[in-house]
Amino acid sequence: MQSPRPSGLKSLGSTTGRFRRWWNHGDLPFRAAIALAGILVLVIVLAIGRELWAHSILPREKFGLAFLTTSTWDPVRQQFGALPFIIGTIETSVLALIMAIPAGIGVAIFLAELAPDWLRAPLGTLIELLAAVPSVVFGLWGLFVFIPDVVKPLGNTLHSAFSFVPLFDGPVYGPSRLAASMILAIMILPTITAVTRDVFLALPRTQSEAAFALGATRWEMIARVLVPQSLSGILGAVILGLGRALGETIAVTMVIGNNPDLSASLLHPGYTMASLIANEFSEATNETYVQALIEIGLVLFVITLLLNMIARLLVWRVARRFTGGTA
């Protein structure tokens, strides 16, 4: 290529020449624009934290840490303690995990190891579509179909069989912690399944082939090689599912009964942080009340932020260890 200027080679080394060439080609403004967009993602995450912090100053100053450890929620007397809602959130989410983990791993094993090729893609798609059903439709179905058809009969059975266990104390309500947990379990199942399946598929085949060569049955290979090797990835999947369960709002609001009932019974109504915010935000009449709800949002934000960071690091570590790339 002919250089327009004989001194072209020389100016390549000089700073101003290099800058001009860069700028003239339009690379600098383009890079600046896309870098700005990229940094904006980070800025948004930080800004969410900042806004929640700034808009919850009144209750933070008034109650301090007692906000997290007391259980009086009385807007009329301006007393706000979030403990029952924190417990309600953790209780329903953990119960959902207990139901969804074994099911999710089982389905992931089937999808990654056993399903015939023609079934793998359609079945995977169907399960991922479950994650696409809007939360409000889950709530509608849960309220009018799932509770009367499944939860209430199940609750009655549990109550009559184990009424001596405080967890199954009567009377049996339809909208209850059990209902919320079961709906949540269904909602997080696709998350756990999809991530676990991807972790299984990312593992190198050498170890499982070695297990077969040593005479292991397929199940022994799965239980002693595949699952132990994927543990940190499965843990990541579980934490991602937990994050989704903790923050799930509308479906839970519709089926949990919204009552800060302090009994241990799963068959009674409960209340979660997210459903409290959804229910009371538009009715909150004074500044402290609104800010107390935003502080609950802050607690929820911090918990889900930490969980997501841990989960991502775990899943990334698995992906990097085995594929050398990024996932």
Add this chain to the structure above:
Amino acid sequence: MSEREIISVRAVPSHLGRRRLVNTIMLTITGALAVAAVIPLVWIVAHVAAEGARFISPTFFTDVPKPVGIEGGGIGNAIVGSAIVVGIACLIAVPVGIAAAIYSHDNATRPLGIVIRFSTDVLSGIPSIIMGIFAYAVVVVPQGHFSALSGGFALAVIMLPIVLRTTEEMLNLVPRSLREGALALGAPRWRTSLRVLLPAAMSGVVTGIMLGISRVAGEAAPMIFTAFGNPFYAADVTQPMATLPHTIFVYAISPYKDLHDKAWTTALVLIVLVLGLNLAARLFTRWRLKKMGWK
């Protein structure tokens, strides 16, 4: 098949029979779980279709809601409202998401690129109700009242990581030789990115937008703090606006049978839209990848 049977037929040591039995049982359980996992989806879709179809009519799509007990009335305002709010979200999230995806792809191994990818993952895990509060604090409070604009803003924040990630995944699939060829021909980097890489990754962008829309169109939680609801047709984006998911929520928790019926029909409209778009996005990607021979 009992344990005894296996032993007698195959004449192998008994512990092998037991191992085979365990194998069969456990593998059958995983298969049964896979079938069971599909049941909720089928059940929900079938029930919404059956309940929703009973009250569907042309005027349901065009009328505004009527007071409880009066015949007729529809969700025209919510359909238009959802379209406007989701449209605002797209206007914000799509350009930012694409630009950030190009940056993240170009700088995948640099610290800032890694930080941005990490932020994207974290952002996608933050509950949508928090995005609602964020939009409330940033848009509604300064503005002084609920608005479609704030709803669009909340949905944009939810949509951004989806568009970003699918675009970036597709950029990663574009063969390196394409970029190298463009650069070797003397094209500047920005031209290479915008005129060569991005068109090659267009299917990822389209998939990202479709998946993003299908996700945010069903979000009811953030609407409580932002777009709120409006019983009339509204085109002013600075005013409150009805949306489909928020309408379902309000109708479902109301005490009236009449509104419950409307909630089912609205849910049918929403679920056809959301699942249809989601499924279309997946099929489109699969078809594109096959056609380009990249996968």
